[in-house]
Amino acid sequence: MATLRLAGQGHESGGKAELWARERGLTEGVEFIGYxxxxxxxxxxxxxxxxxxxxxxxxxxxxxxxxxxxxxxxxxxxxxxxxxxxxxxxxxxxxxxxxxxxxxxxxxxxxxxxxxxxxxxxxxxxxxxxxxxxxxxxxxxxxxxxxxxxxxxxxxxx
Structure with missing residues (x-):
């Protein structure tokens, strides 16, 4: 299975993007990297x-x-x-x-x-x-x- 790596400001581990995704059950296979x-x-x-x-x-x-x-x-x-x-x-x-x-x-x-x-x-x-x-x-x-x-x-x- 592929992994989606989200990089850039606002995509930090524990940040708003991850919290948004977690609330919607969308974090499987996603790595939040940040800047x-x-x-x-x-x-x-x-x-x-x-x-x-x-x-x-x-x-x-x-x-x-x-x-x-x-x-x-x-x-x-x-x-x-x-x-x-x-x-x-x-x-x-x-x-x-x-x-x-x-x-x-x-x-x-x-x-x-x-x-x-x-x-x-x-x-x-x-x-x-x-x-x-x-x-x-x-x-x-x-x-x-x-x-x-x-x-x-x-x-x-x-």
């Missing part, structure tokens, strides 16, 4: 099969980038700010309507139930992330910006 500090993120991610990221609004969604770098496939919101961009419009992760519990669960189960799909997505996402956000790409973008700034400054001084 995961920066240095603990790699170890946390290493224990995951899939990361579900049901945020309604994100700009860069670093949690998704960290998960993909750790080889964890992602299910996230198709209308959640920058999430579709980070996930290359669904090529690097499963995009769902996070306001639909059925759709969110379906996205998670589609990866849990299909090793081949999960592994293909893992590899595709990692390759895409490396190409779009890797150090070589970032250095090249910085160099282009500096060159543009120097050309403009040189032109302004003529």
């Amino acid at each position: 995961v500090a920066g240095l603990d993120v790699p170890a946390f991610l290493a224990g995951l099969t899939v990361l579900a990221h049901p945020s309604r609004s994100e700009s860069m969604a670093m949690a998704l980038v960290e998960a993909i770098r750790a080889g964890v496939p992602v299910v996230a919101g198709k209308n959640s700010g920058g999430v579709p961009w980070v996930l290359d419009e669904g090529q690097s992760g499963v995009l769902v309507d996070i306001n639909s519990p059925t759709e969110l669960a379906g996205g998670i189960l589609s990866l849990l139930d299909n090793d081949a799909e999960r592994n293909a997505l893992r590899q595709r996402a990692f390759n895409d992330l490396s190409e779009r956000f890797g150090i070589d790409k970032i250095v090249r973008l910085y160099e282009e910006q500096y060159e543009t700034a120097l050309r403009r400054a040189s032109a302004d001084n003529r």
Whole structure:
């Protein structure tokens, strides 16, 4: 049986989310972890099969980038700010309507139930992330910006 690990502020063991779930008999198979500090993120991610990221609004969604770098496939919101961009419009992760519990669960189960799909997505996402956000790409973008700034400054001084 899979375990649902709830991380993030408000999902601490003994916190409001756990108490709410306990009152409704919904704690079986659920682990309430709470906030995961920066240095603990790699170890946390290493224990995951899939990361579900049901945020309604994100700009860069670093949690998704960290998960993909750790080889964890992602299910996230198709209308959640920058999430579709980070996930290359669904090529690097499963995009769902996070306001639909059925759709969110379906996205998670589609990866849990299909090793081949999960592994293909893992590899595709990692390759895409490396190409779009890797150090070589970032250095090249910085160099282009500096060159543009120097050309403009040189032109302004003529």
